[in-house]
Structures are given as C-alpha cells and as structure tokens.
Amino acid sequence: MPTRRQSLQALLATAAAVTFPALANDTWPARPIRMIVPFPPGSSPDLIARIVTEKLAQVLGQPVVIENRPGAGGNIGTGLVAKAAPDGYTLLFTINGPLVTAPSLYRNLSYDPMKQLAPVTLVATSPNVLVVDARLPVHNLREFVALAKSKPGALNYGSVGNGSAAHLAMEQLKAMAGIDLEHVPYPGFPQITTAIVGGQIQAGFMVPAIAMPMVNAGKLRLLAVTTTGRTALLPAVPTVAESGYPGFEAISWQAILAPAGTPASIVDRLYRELVKIIGSEDVRERMRAQYFSPAGTAPASLRQMMALEKARWERVIRAAGVRPEN
The missing domain is CATH 3.40.190.150 (Bordetella uptake gene, domain 1)
Incomplete structure (x- = not known):
C-alpha cells in the first residue's frame, strides 16, 4: 500500500504533466x-x-x-x-x-x-493558363484541339516534370479532348517559355506570373484558364471548361x-x-x-x-x- 506521502507525490507529478504543456503552449512562441x-x-x-x-x-x-x-x-x-x-x-x-x-x-x-x-x-x-507559341495558327482552345487532332503526336508540350501540376493538367485535357501530344519535361517554367518561343515545343500549362509578361509581349498566346469559372485575376480569358470540356479544373x-x-x-x-x-x-x-x-x-x-x-x-x-x- 502506498504511503500518504507517496500518493501525494504521485498526484503532484500527474498535475505537473498536465500543467507544464499547457503553460508551454501559453508561452508559445518563445x-x-x-x-x-x-x-x-x-x-x-x-x-x-x-x-x-x-x-x-x-x-x-x-x-x-x-x-x-x-x-x-x-x-x-x-x-x-x-x-x-x-x-x-x-x-x-x-x-x-x-x-x-x-x-x-x-x-x-x-x-x-x-x-x-x-x-x-x-x-x-x-489558375494555370494554357499558352501556345504565338506563331501557331490557333486563337482559342477549340482551334488548338482541332490542330492537334489533325497532326496526332506532332505537337509537343512542356511541363516542369513528370507528375507536376502542368503535366497532369495536360494529361487531363488530352484524355477529355482525345488528342495526342508529346510531353517534354523541363527544369522550370522559364525554360518552358524559352522552348516555346524558340519553337522546340508548341504549348504548355504554366503559372500566370511567368506566362503573362510573354503574353503581353506577344511571344505567347493565352488560350484558356483552368478554373471552373472565370477568374477575377484574368476575367477576359475563357476557361477550359466553358471551351467545351465541362468539369475541367487544375488550380x-x-x-x-x-x-x-x-x-x-x-x-x-x-x-x-x-x-x-x-x-x-x-x-x-x-x-x-x-x-x-x-x-x-x-x-x-x-x-x-x-x-x-x-x-x-x-x-x-x-x-x-x-x-x-x-
């Protein structure tokens, strides 16, 4: 049988175990x-x-x-x-x-x-944005899909790596639109931009912060955004969903x-x-x-x-x- 003193010590130890973390949280961050x-x-x-x-x-x-x-x-x-x-x-x-x-x-x-x-x-x-080489003879997503269907496997797109958001967004579009594009991975979006402008690839999903300066300079053409509804960030740009692929989203x-x-x-x-x-x-x-x-x-x-x-x-x-x- 524990003595009264031992019982009191055990009670105090239990109280300390409960109280000290609470005090630590109260003083966070120290x-x-x-x-x-x-x-x-x-x-x-x-x-x-x-x-x-x-x-x-x-x-x-x-x-x-x-x-x-x-x-x-x-x-x-x-x-x-x-x-x-x-x-x-x-x-x-x-x-x-x-x-x-x-x-x-x-x-x-x-x-x-x-x-x-x-x-x-x-x-x-x-949103992500779908951009293409400004020299490509397309001005919207429907024309891009039509061009891709007329040249199966002939168009290349870039992403920042296998399994990246840009890669998966295009794989989703390929499946929904029934098109065949070749994937070319790059270390980053600046390299993708250079490759599109240089003619090595023709398209890619990109983050707007990187793409928009080149869009505004006339080097890239912006076809669509990947939100389900139009975004206040780019209100004039149609979505992939409204361009014929309802349910498409890749934010x-x-x-x-x-x-x-x-x-x-x-x-x-x-x-x-x-x-x-x-x-x-x-x-x-x-x-x-x-x-x-x-x-x-x-x-x-x-x-x-x-x-x-x-x-x-x-x-x-x-x-x-x-x-x-x-």
Missing part, C-alpha cells in the same frame, strides 16, 4: 520559428511565403525564418516537416503537389501527408501545415493570425500581383480539400499511367 519551403528561392511558393511570414513574425513577436529545402518535387522538405517535433517551431509552406499527387506518384514516399501533417490554412489559389494552391500532433491551441492561434494577415488589403494586393487569389480557410476545410484533390488526381494519374520517371 523562440524563432522555421518555415520550411520545399522549393527554391524565387519560386512562386517562396514569394508568397515571404509575404505571409513577414507579417506573421510581427504578430507573433518572434522571427519566422524561411528555410528553402527543395528537391524531389517538394517531397524532401515536406518529409522533413512531417517528421519534425510537433512543438509549433517547425511549419510547412507548400503547394498542392507534395500533399495530394505525390502519394499516388511515389511508391516509397517517406511521409503520409494525411496522417503526419496537421492543416493550418489554405493561403492562396491560382494551383498554397497552404501552411504543421507536424501532426502539434497542440491544438498552437494550430488554432496560427490559423486565426494567418486569416487576419491574408485578409489585410496590402497582403491581398501583393498576392494578386503574383496572380494569386487570397484564401484563408479553417484547418478542417483544408483537410477536406486535400482529400478531395488527392482522389481526383489519383484518377488522372492512374488513367494516364503517369510515373515520376516517365
């Missing part, structure tokens, strides 16, 4: 926070992350330090966060690829985004997540502060300048979006037989 961006400096997620973290550091009273950890389509940096301590001092700023398409593409992915990451908020969304999005197990109080505070930041007019203007629409959703909404997008793109990947090495 030191700088790492924001892992699994893409290189100057990339679209890096640019948007810097807009957000600049404000987040101000409201939290601690530095939020961006750490670029590129590689394997974002999987390396994402895996680092999935395995990090769930203490609120390591966060992830990433795009949809490592969260919703990587599990279907990589047989030996080192992390499970649905189990090892805790959604915080959807930060922003952006890019960016989100912030934490390691699974991060205290709910920390996730909730991050969410509340980020929603206010994303809703501020100066941040919204800076995002729109990069052709992103500000978002700011609850963690549960982001988790639901991840699940739906994962299921949708898994169907495209399986139907097209896409593999990272193909």
